[in-house]
Amino acid sequence: MTAACARCLCPLAPAGPSVVWPYACECGEGYCSEGCRSAADVGHRALCAAALPIEKAQALRSLRSLLQELPNVCEAFEAVLLLLAAATAGSKTPQIPGAPEQEPESGQVPTGPRLWSLVQGLAGAPWWETLSLPPPMVSEAQAITARVLEFIQAVLSEEELVGDLSVGDLAMLVGQVRMNAVEAIVPPAEADAQGEQLQPAEGLALHLVASTVNHACEPNCALQSGLALAEIRGWAVLQALRPLAEGEEVSIEYVGRGADRHDELLEQWGFDCACRHCG
Incomplete structure (x- = not known):
């Protein structure tokens, strides 16, 4: 997997004896600039294994070990973990009573209650519904989600928002990410130290606009990344x-035209399209 900035996904040369990331955190997360490291610090402080107490660091390692066993939803669970950390960290920012909520500057990720309200407004369903799991497997998915929630609450144990989450709430958040996240492809800016071109970094991203655009089988827009x-x-x-x-x-196409489009739309986004392209 391509090494990438933990905030903007800018590809980084693989760290090693001859390459040291100048903006790396002690926990191993790498950043392409001091700006990215500072911006990411809002949520990263709560998930930094190098800074957490031993019990929380152990819970975080156990959580990520468990998520590695869930290949279809690992990225979505990780995204929710970051969202929760950023939402709770931002809520600690002092507010002047009666003052209007400040809008984030251009390029700045919203945090705190504003971030939470944006996520809550996204369409969604429990994550197992976005995979169309058969009924016998749903109870297993619920049990896994409950275990993940235990670890998240252990890591973010001081956060009221996290403590109030139910298994259903967490399942819905993961489903919202799966249904609304956009594939992020970030090409490298330059060749690495050996003169070989770095590969693009890939991940998931929730965008304030692009993630809210609806599907149409005859769209009027195209979504581009990379x-x-x-x-x-x-x-x-x-x-x-x-x-x-x-x-x-x-509107955009969630899935390109093809024989499997109808089934993909039904499985991940939950709508049964009967248009002339899918019916």
């Missing part, structure tokens, strides 16, 4: 496929 232009690396770009009328809803 663009190599330095100023928009890591962005999700919506490109109109035709002139759009004022007030027209923007």
Whole structure:
């Protein structure tokens, strides 16, 4: 897997005897710049194995070991863990009574209650429904989710928001990530120290706009990621496929045309499309 900045996914040269990441955390997370490390620190402090007490660090290792056994939803669970850390960390920012909530600066990730409200507004379903698991496996999925929740609550034990989560809440959050996250592909900016081109880094991203766009089998826009232009690396770009009328809803294809599209839409997003392309 390509080494990448833990915040923006900018590819990094693999760390080793001859390559040391200048902005790495003691826990091993690497960053491409001091800016990324500082921005990520809001949520990272709660999940830094090097800084956590022994009991919490052990719970975090056990959690991530368990998630590695869930290949289909590991990334979504990890994303939810980061969301919870950022949402709870941001809630500690002092607020002036009666003052309006400050909007994050351009490029800054929202935190605290604002982040939480944005996530809560996304469409979703329990994660096992996004995999169309047969009924006999749902109880096993619920048990796994309960175990994951125990570890998360052990790591973020001082957070009221996390303590109030139920198994159903966590399952819904993971499902929301699976249904709304956009594949993030970040091409490298330059060759590594050996002169060999780095491979693009890949991950999941929730975007304030792109993640809320609905599917259409005849979309009016295309969603692009992996663009190599330095100023928009890591962005999700919506490109109109035709002139759009004022007030027209923007739509994209979640799944490309093909024999399996109907089944994929039904399995992961839960709608039974009967259009001329899918019916």
